Amino acid sequence: MSTWFQNTFIYQLNNSRILLFNNRIIKSIVASSLAIVPFAIIRALLLVSSIVCNQLGWGSFSVQLFQLQETLTDFMPIAINAFMALHWAIRNRYSVIHFLTINLCSLLFISRVISNDKLFFFDITVPLALLSGITVNFLLEKAIALVDSIHFLKSKSRKTSALFFGSVLIITFVTLIIGVLAHSIYLSVFPVISQTLLHSYPDNFVDGLIYIVLRCIPWFFGIHGYFICADIDAGFIADMNSNIAAWHAGQAQLNVISPVFYNIWCTMGGTGNTLGMLLCILLNKKSPHRHMLGLSLPLSLFNVNEPLIFGLPIVMNPLLIIPFVLVPAVSYTIAYTATVWHLVPPVSEAVNWSVPPILSTWLATGGSVSAIVLNIVIIGISALIYTPFVRKWSISKTKTPEFNLFLPPTNLDLVPGHTLQSEEKSYLEALNNVQQLQSSGHFILYFQPQVRISDRRIIGVEALIRHQGEDGKITPPIFLxxxxxxxxxxxxxxxxxxxxxxxxxxxxxxFNEMTLSVNVSAQTLLDKRLFKVISQVLDKPLPPGWTLEMEITESQAVIDPVNVTSVLTKLKSMGIRIALDDFGAGYSTLNYLTRYPLDKIKLDRSLVQGLSENGGLQFLKQVTRLCRLTHCNLVIEGVETEDELRQVLIEGIETDQELAQVCSVGIELAQGFLFWRPLPVEKLCQVLKENHHCSNKISTYEKELQLTSSC
Incomplete structure (x- = not known):
């Protein structure tokens, strides 16, 4: 059973996870939600400060702080929409200003149709902001692709005009569909749903359990459940206040379930009862997540857990989302049962959600000691439930790739929160190093020639990225x-x-009859922007005789070989040659030779170094024979030792012994320091002129020798 679970269930779930995490809409939602985390934290702190000021008797200042946090709450849907537009534009290499403008205009038009209030732009909800953002960004992307595909609109002025009018049509269309039709349906359906929930809310255990689960699940995508249920919560709070007032007047019994009931029993430390998670981390001195306590623990005392949710992370984490939903459900069940059995009193006072745990329970239940005891018991149970999941997630990094279901996605372009906790330090270091690179200089390109061994003619160049500091120092690509x-x-x-x-x-x-080679990573091959970039660079035809070649690295594991094969085939149909780099150095997947539509295979330097060992030459011959079955050109890399460097063909007559062995097995092309180091473009031009001039002389001389011999 265990074997089946690991090999079948986890495998299938992991495949679904990959598809989900690679979805650009999901990425945009998570990215925009993550971007407003600072707003959410500041809002919570303002609310806490407002409560403290009110207790200290600073009523006027307390009101101002409360109004400020309300304004931030109203502004967050607009911020989500804006950040989604930014993320979509940057990720897909579109105009940021264009996407941002059309998104905000569409959102404001929709909100104007929906609301008659003077401050209509503050009536926007998070679901509406997300729906508008997804729709507008998708339509804009399709419109841009359509304009790019029409030959008549190739000129910049025509393209700009077409996109302008297309954007106006998109705003109109989205306003009509979402603002009029969808809102009309919403107004007719929502009251029915709302009344149904309100009718069953106060005394129905099952509906209450569903409600708490549905408030937790949106956090998997980084969306606060409060924003999704804001309209329903307003009715719940009003109903609770009426019930408590009627109870104080002796006209009704207290309801078991209320918004405060959820706050004191199911959101200790924040949604998901994450105070229990922090407790299990705190008690484990060897936990790799202890550094999260510095920021998360103080905020959790006021039920603010965004740093933990996005930093641990729980967002987009298929393992930790399980206890994140399970713990509140268990806590709810225990508290509901204890209240129904009169072990603890029901909620009799309205208490703000930001009041610290235990204290909020004391205030809400009229100072019940039994409620405080149950609070502590539930926190302990929460810690016990969280412990195995947190431990499993901590050690999952040591598992083989097929067990990496429990790891957060590795291709979300967000922030350190979406990396393994044990690797957060390296992530931050990488981010810091990148920022230093960008502020201390700029990137440049160097080119390393590829030569034909028979006549030393340069037949291609490989583009290599370098960093040039402000002091002129050139840094090799260790920064990659x-x-x-x-x-x-x-x-x-x-x-x-x-x-x-x-x-x-x-x-x-x-220069002509040359190849320009560029390296692409496995990430790039599966990036949806690839063909847009290629189409743009090939919009202007390459100079006569030049061919663009892409080198995929064999030393990197390819996660999705089927899609990679499809991508490479489409690239070939666009006239691009495909080369397999570093063959023999990495995973040595022989399937690559037959699966991928290759034009060239570059043999790794390790095969050259092995020539000095017994059987090295025979091994190279066998590898060469295997590669030749694919009818690909072969390039030997790394002929570049110091001994070789001193024997570079300066005089044009000496041939290195190692190079002779390479030639003997039928390899025609080579690349390495023996011939040329990577060169800046100015130096490359000079070298190409000299090399091609020399090669032409050699070719003429060889023809004369052939004519003389035949005579």
Missing amino acids: QYYDRLNAMADIDFWVIEQSVNYLHHHLQE
Whole structure:
């Protein structure tokens, strides 16, 4: 049974998880929700400060703080919509100003249709902001793709005009669909749903349990359940206040379930009763998550847990979301049963949700000691439930990839909260290093030639990224590990593709019969922006005789080989050559040779280094024979030891022994320091002129020798 669970259930769930986490709509929702976390924390602190000021007798200041937190609450849906537009535009390389403007205009138009209030733009709800953002961004993306595909609109002025009128139509369409039709349906359906919930809310255990679960689940996507249930909660709070007032007047019995009931029993430390999670982390001195306590624990005393939810994380974490929903459900069941059995009194006073746990229970139940005891028991039970899940998540990083279901997504372009806790330090270091790179210099391109061994002619160049500091110092690409850690390799690869093709048009177009090679990572191949970038760079044809080649690295594991194969096939149909880099260095997946539509295979330097060992040459011959079955060109990399470097063909007559062995097995192309180091484009132009001139002389001389021999 255990084997089936691991091999079948987890495998299938993990596949579904990958599809979910790669969905751009889900990414945008999580990114926008994450972006407003500071607003939520500041709002909570303002509310706490307002309560404290009120207790100290500073009534006027307390009112001002309360009104300020209300304003922040009203502003958050607009912020979510704006951040979603920013994320969508940046991730898909569109105009930020264009997306931001159309999104905000659409949202304001919709809210104007829905509300007749003077401050209609403060009546926007989070669901409405999300629905509007998703719809507008999707339609804008389709409109841009349509404009790009129409040949008549290729000129910049026509394209701008078409996009302007298209954007106006989108605003009109979205306002009509969401603001008029959808809102009309909402107004007719919502009262029925609302009345049904209100009717069953006060005394129905099952509906109450469903309600608490539904308030927790949206947090998986980073959405506060309060925002989803805000309209319903307003009715619940009004009903609770009426019931408590009637009870004080002796006209009614207290309801068991009320908003305060949820607050004191199911949101200790914040939604999910996460005070129990913090307790299990606190008691485990070896827990790798203890550094989360510094920020999360003080805020949890006021039931604010956004730092924990986004920092641990619980958001988009398929493992930790289980206890996050289970614990409040168990707490609710225990508290409801204890209240019905009269072990603890029902809620008799309205208490704000930000009042610290235990104290809020004391105030809400009229100073009941039994309620305080039950509070402590529930916190202990919560810690026990959270413990195995937190421990399992902590050790999941040591598991093999098929058990990585419990890891947060690795391709969300967000912040450190969406990385393994044990790797948060390295994430922050990577982020800091990237910021230092960007502030201390700029990126440039170097080019390393590939040569034909027979005549030393340069037949291609590989574009390599470098960083040049303000002092002129050139840094090799060790910084790529930082971008890989931040899941930003696609952005680096896109920059290299765009800049290298630009260099080609401006500096290298006088040369012909050459190949421009660029490296792309596994992240980039599965990035939905890839074909948009390629289409843009190929919008202007390459100079005559030039071919664009993409090198995929064999030393990196490919998560989704089926989609990668489809992507590579489509790239080939666009006239791009495909090369397999570092073959023999990494995972050595022989399937790559037959699965992928390859044009070139680059043999790793380790095969060259192995020539000095017994059987090294024979092994290289076997690898070469295997690769030749694919009918691909072969390139040997890394002919670049110091001994080789001293024997570079300066005089044009010496041949390194190692190079001779390489030639003997039928490899025609080579790359390495023996020939050329990576060069700046100015130096490359000079080298190409000299190399091609020399190669032409050699070719002419060889022809003359052949004619002489034949005579």
